[in-house]
Amino acid sequence: MNPANSSNPEIQFILLGFPSLGQQSRILLCALLSVAYVGTVVGNFCIVWAVLRDPRLHHLPMYILLGNFSWLEICYISSTVPRMLSDLPSPGVPISFHDCFLQFYFFFSLGTTECFLLLAMAFDRYLAICHPLRYPILMSLQLCWALVASCWLLGFLWFIAPIVFISQLSFCSSNNLDHFVCDPGPLLAAACSPPPWTERTCSTLSSCMVFSTFFFILASYGLVLRAVLRLPAGAKRHKAFSTCTSHLAVVGLFYGSIMVTYSIPTASGTTGKVVTLFYTVGTPLLNPLIYSLRNKEMKDGLRKTLLGER
Secondary structure, eight states, rough: OOOOOOOOTTOEEEEEOTTTTHHHHHHHHHHHHHHHHHHHHHHHHHHHHHHHTTTTTTTSSSHHHHHHHHHHHHHHHHHHHHHHHHTTTTTTTTHHHHHHHHHHHHHHHHHHHHHHHHHHEEEEEEEHSSTTTTTHOOOOOOHHHHHHHHHHHHHHHHHHHHHHHHHOOOOOOOOOOOHHHHHHEEEEEEEEOOOOOHHHHHHHHHHHHHHHHHHHHHHHHHHHHHHHHOOOOSSSHHHHHHHHHHHHHHHHHHHHHHHHHHHHOOOHHHHHHHHHHHHIIOOOOOHHHHHHHHHHHHHHHHHHHHOOOO
């Protein structure tokens, strides 16, 4: 294979996706993904709209974080699924070097931002339940928006170095990527001779971000659980459990599917694709259902906003 300099704008990649699927299976998967995509966008947009329109919600830190989280989910699924929908019916359409790395950047940056937002939401619940009397002071609107801005900023800065390193590699003439997204594993596999430190850098940054945020989220909810168990049985205890179980369900779905995948950047194969498909499409689709069904204030806000009730 002849190496191709990555600075050449003519370099193109082909996302193989699911090459073993027949045409009918591709059409079926395309239809399912289309429904999931529309459902995700509509569901999460309804949450964003309810938070913006309901005066009771858009002044509360919990719902400011939730509104940002829902907007993030819309952006996250939009970074990959539209391209997948265009590739499934007619596979083999090349993606340019710049488009591939742009997708790589947004896909990973939005995923990293999600980890930080989940951490901020866990911290908010910790303050609300473990320090209820001082909560309005500890979690002011200014601090809440500072946390939100920090999550987005850190998310979009975290993976700049690995993306730059991988983009400088020389890729061979056969630039087939065994995935449906521009992912570090297939990109490193397509490189002629990637230096080991590039893979180690990707793995280290992914592992540090995933495991550190997951550890602090578990620690926060551990303290929350201890505080909730001390509450007398009643409405307050039930509400605290309901809110926290919603958050933990989202955390479990998201982190459970990404830990192995992005701790080992070279992970590939059908299993890796299915896992990636789940947290790329499945978790953004389930999140609005989890939050709206388990949260009374959100259900009331959605009903008032969508149905015009008072």
